Ligand SMILES: [Zn+2]
């Protein structure tokens with residue numbers, strides 16, 4: 001658990017890294033992905049925040065390690081609204097998509113949650129308090145993968161889950177993945193919050209990391 005930047009926290013890892021943004025407004029707290037355990041999310045009490053103030057959870061893609069705890073979170077705090085790209089939405093909202101979510105591979109059962117909004121197209125901006133969260137479609141790892149860009153005090157913070165791939169037969173698309181990586185590189189982010197490999201900074205470190213997956 002650590003503060004990466006003012007109001008931006010790495011809550012830790014449970015399946016994937018889970019990040020939290022405090023909007024400092026009545027919009028409350030925003031999660032980037034949910035991980036696989038509600039215990040991780042409850043730990044935010046340790047940093048002096050209230051998990052009952054989580055109003056929003058932006059889902060980067062449909063894999064179980066990123067969405068496993070969503071239904072537990074919803075049961076714990078009915079206010080939470082979920083967001084994801086329309087191309088990954090069915091697997092998040094419906095039963096029977098174990099191939100997509102990889103729930104079977106992990107040996108767990110996924111309980112679907114309803115989305116407040118399905119992102120369409122290349123860019124959708126969620127405005128919470130002072131913060132604009134740019135939700136950018138970055139297909140490749142999954143069809144509806146998104147990355148989220150947030151600018152605070154002139155610093156560009158990029159939440160890029162699963163930029164390492166991997167390519168899953170029948171689901172991933174390598175050409176789209178490479179295109180998405182090049183687009184992310186062009187954003188020139190100062191800080192990268194990644195899904196399984198931690199936090200990369202400054203900008204040169206972000207560039208180096210993304211570049212290492214470009215062929
Ligand atoms: Zn994934």
Ligand SMILES: [Zn+2]
Nearest residue numbers: 016065162195
């Ligand atoms: Zn992952």
